[in-house]
Amino acid sequence: MNNSTIAAVATPNAPGGIGIIRISGDDALTIADKIFVSVRNEKLCDSKGYRAYFGNVVSNGETIDEAVCLVFRAPHSYTGENTVEINCHGGLFVTKQILRAALEAGAKPAEPGEFTKRAFLNGKMDLASSESVMALISASGKQAADAALNTLEGNLSKEIKSYCDKITGVCATLAAWVDYPDDEIDEITTDEMLQTFKEAKSGLEGIIRRYDCGRAITDGVDAVIVGKPNVGKSTIMNMLTGFERSIVTDIAGTTRDVVEEKIILGDIILKVADTAGIHETDNTVENIGVDLATKRLERAELVLSVFDSSNPLTQDDMQIISKCSDKKKIAILNKTDLPMQIDKAEIEKHFDKVVALSAKNGDGRDDLEKAVADLLSTNEFDPSAACLTGERQRNCCQRATEHLNECIDALTMGVTLDAVNVCADCAIDALLELTGEKASSAVVDEVFSRFCVGK
C-alpha cells in the first residue's frame, strides 16, 4: 500500500447545504494548510486530532469559500490515516474548486472506495464490515439499513470468527495427532469433533437462510410482469412505481421493450421488468419484444402474471401459465372494477398466490404487497441478527458449509484424520476470505471497485 495522500468530494454531486472534501494520508494536514487559512491563523499541522477550525479556503490568492476544517490524527480517523475534512457550502462548483485546489497542492484523486479500502488495509474494519458501508449507503429502507449497520458494527464478523475459532481448535488437535501420532495429546473424541462441525454448519446455514429471505429487502429480487397484451401490465407497473413510465394505450402490443424499474413494495425491493406481452405474433418487431420477455421470464425469481379478470381465460393465458412453472409466482387478476368473467378457480391451481386488483383505481395494492412478502418470506428477516452483505459473502459461507459437510462425512465414514483436517482447513479459508483476513488482493480490489468515489 503506498501512502500517498488522496482527496475526493465525499458528498453527492448535487447542490446541498454542506459539501465535504475529504483528504487522507501522511500529508493530509500539510496539503490542507496550503489551501486553508484559519481565522486565528492556526496551522492544521500543529493541531491535535478531533479539532475543528473555521476559516477560508484559498487558491492562487483567491478565496473559494468559507469552511470548517475537521482534523483527525492517525490512527484515530475513518481511514486510520491523518485526515482533514473540509466542510464548505454544498454547491457543485465550490466543492469541485476546493477539490481541484487540494489536488494542485499535492493530493491524488481518490479511487472509488479508496478511503474505506485504506480503513480495511489499516485494520480499522474487516472486509465484511467494509461491504456493509456500501450497503448502508445504498439501503432503500429501514430494515436494509438496520441490517447493514448491524454488520458494520461487526456482528457478522463476530459470529463467523466464533465458528472459525472452534474449527481451528479441532484442526490444532488433528494436526498434532497427524504430526506426532505417538505423543500424548489431549483426547478429543470423534463425537466432539462431529458436534463442532455440525454446530458451525448449522450456524452458517442459518446465516445463509436469513440472507436469502432478506435479500428482497437488502438487494432486491428480480421480478417480471408477464401477461398477454392489454391485460394492464403497464398500468400495474405505473401504479407500483407511481410514474407514467410505460406507454399505456388500448392498442394491443404497444409495450415492445423491456422496461426495468426498481419498485419499493413495503420493505421489499423488486427489480421489475414490465415486458412486451407474451403471445403468438407474425409482427417482426413485436416478436423481438416477445423474445426479450421470454428470456427475462427465464431469469426472474418472482413472476407476477397478469390476467384481465373481466374476460375469460384464453389459450395465450394458458401458454403463459405453462412458462412460469418452476418460479415463485403470483397471479394478478386485474380490472376488478369491471364484472368478473375469469375462471378464478382454474388460476388458483397454478399459482402460489392470487391477488385481485384494479390498477386503474389503485385497489388491491396492499394485498399484492402482502402476497409478495409472504411468498418471499421476508417476514422472517431479522435485521438484528448477523447478516450477510451480498453474494460474495454468501458464496464464502456456502463453500464453508460444503467443506464442513465433507468433514462430517469423512468422520462418519472413518476416513483418515489428515483428510478431515484438509477439509476443515478449507472451511476455515472460506470463512477468512469472508472477513478478508485471507482474501486475495483481486478479491479486495473487486469489493472496493463497487464503491463510490469519496467513500
Ligand code: GDP
Ligand atoms: P398491457 O398491454 O398489458 O401493458 O396493458 P395496458 O396497461 O396498456 O392497459 C390496457 C388497457 O387496459 C388500457 O386502456 C388501460 O387503461 C386498461 N386498464 C388497465 N388496468 C385497468 C383496470 O384496472 N381497470 C380497467 N377498467 N381498465 C384497465
